[in-house]
Amino acid sequence: MAGTATSRGVRLAGHYLNELLLTEYRRQWYYRGDRNRSNKVNTMAVAYVLAVHRLGDTAVEVEYQEDAKRIKDTVYRALVGRILTRETLELFMDAFAMSEAHCETLARLWDGTAAPRVLIGDMPPIARPNPAARTKRRYETVQRHEFHYLGADGQPVRHRTIQTIRALVDGYSVHPYTFDLSEVELEFVLGGAPSEPYQLQGTHWAVDVQLPETLSIGQAVPMEFSTIFRNDAPLEPCFRYATHQRLTDLMFRVEFHPRCLPRSVHWTEWRDYREPDDVVTHSQSAALNREHSVVQHLEVLENAVAGFAWEF
Template sequence: MAGTGDAAAGAGARATAGLLCRLLAERPAYRSRWEHRELRRAAGPLSASAVARVLALHLWDTGERPDTDTDLARRLKDRVHRALTGEVLSRETLEWFIGAFAMNGADAMELRALRSGAPPRPDAVSGGGGSGAVSHTLRMPQYLPIRQRHRTVAVFERHVIGPDGAPLRHRTTRAVMACEDGVAAFPCRLPPGAVDVTVLRGARAGARREFPGSTPVVELVFPAPLEAGQIVSLEYELGYGPGRGPVTEYRRVAHARADNVDLVVEFPATARPARLWWATWDHHRDGAPLSESPAALSPDGSVHRFLPALEHAAAGFRWTW
C-alpha cells in the first residue's frame, strides 16, 4: 500500500510540475516576472535561476526569510529545479510559487488540486484549440467592473432567437467555484439589449449596478457566502426588450478560464439562417472573426458546440439571413 501511495504522490507532483512549467512559460503575466530577473538567456523555456530570484524576492518581501540572507536565491535554485521537474514539490514550495507570481485564483486552485491527486486538465494552457478548447484570442483584457472572485467549472448557454431574428431570451445553467473565502454573489453582466434577469435556482436577484463603459451588472446573491473551493449551481434567464432588429451573431466571452462550456443557439422555423459558421474573435464585442468554419443546424433548428474550456477568448456562432 505504501508503494501505491508513493506512486500516486509522484504522479501528482509530476502533473503539478508540468502545469506549473506551462503556466510560467506561457502566461505573459507570470513569464514577465522571471524574465526580468534573467541574467543570461536560458537554454530551455524556463530559467530556474531567474525563477529562484523571484521566489527569493517574495520570501524577503513577506518576511519568511530575512533580507540579510543575500545567498537565498542561489540556494533556492536546486529546490526550484526539483520542483519544476516534478522530482520534489512540497506544499510549501508550491505556495511560494503561487505567492511569488501572484497567480490568479483559478490557476492556484488547479495547481493545488493536482498536487492533492486530482487528474490534470488535458487542455491546460492550450494555445488556441487543443482538444476543442479556445484560449487567448482577445487582443486586450476585457473590462471587468467587478473583480472576478469565482471560477466557472461548467456552463450551459441556450440563446433563443425570435421570429423577427432578434434575441428572445437567454437561459444559463452555471456551476461556479469560489476562488477565495466570502464570495457572496455572482456578478451577472447583462449583454446589450437584455433588460432583466430572472433567477430560477441557486440564488436571488440582488442589486443592479451601473458602471461607466459597461452594461449593467446584477448581483445574483447566494443563500450563504461561499468558502474557497465551494461550488454552487445557478440557473437564470435573461429577457430582452422589444424593438430590437435582427442579429447575426452570438458570441460567448470568457475573461478568466471557464471549463465545460456548452453553447446552443436556437432558431424558430420561420427564421432560419441562410449560412452559419462557428467563429472566434479578438474582441468581446467588435472586430471581424479571427477564424471560422461552417456549422449546420440540427433538424430542430438549433446549432450546438461544446468546449472543454474557454479562456481569455471570444467564441460563438455567426450567420447570414
C-alpha cells in the same frame, strides 16, 4: 497518423494536449514537478516522461535527466501550440499511453479535421485605471452552458445561462451578474436571491445575487439566469461569448424558429469583442439539427471570443 498540419491545427492540438496533461494524464508527471503550481504543466517533468519512453528501461537516471533537458524546449513549444510535429505528437501519445479516443481527437485537431476542444486566445486584458492594483479573484466558473433562442422574426427573444461557480476564497456569499439593459431584461434567477438592478456604466447594469449559503474555498454552487430581449432595434446576427478568464466545460446552443431558418450558420472566432479589433479570425460552417439548433462544446475557453454567426 498522416497528413500535414496548419498553424491553427498545431495551436489547437497543442492546447488540447496541454489540457489532457493537466487532467487525464497528470499523475504520470506530477510527482516530479513543482506541486505548488497546480494549474500549470511542468515542462521538465513532462520531458522526463518522454525521455524515459525514448531511451527505454536500459538507460540510467543521469541519461534520462540529460535527455529531458535536451527536449524541454520542444515540450514547451508543443504545449503552447507554437511548434508540434507529427513525430512529437506521436511521442506524447505513446509515452503517456493515451486512449484511442484522445489520440484520435489530437490527430484530427492537428490536421484540421476536428472542431476545437480547447480555445485559448491572445486577447488584451481589460484596461484598468490603476494596473498595479490587481484584485484577487473570488470565484471561478467551472461550468457554463448558454442557450440562445430566436423568434419568428429572426431576432433573439430569450437567453438562458446555466453555470456552476466555485469559491476561491472563504466567505463568498454574493455573486455579481452583469447584463446590457439596452438589449435584455433579467427575468429570473435560480440559485440565489438577486438584488435590485444597479447601473455600472452606460447601459451596463448588474445585480448582486445572495447565494443560498456562504461558500468556503473550494465549495461550488449551481446557478441559472434567464433574460428576455427588448428588440428595440435589430441586433447583430450572432451570439458570441467573450472571457478574459479561464472557463471550463462550456456549451453554446442557438435555436432558430422553424418559420425563420437561417441560410447559413458558422462557428466563429473573433480576435476581440472591442472595436476596432472585433474581426473574425476563423469561421467554420455548422449544420442545423432536428431541433433547428446548432451546438458547440468546449472543454476550455480562455482569453478568447467565440460563438455562432448566421445569415438569413
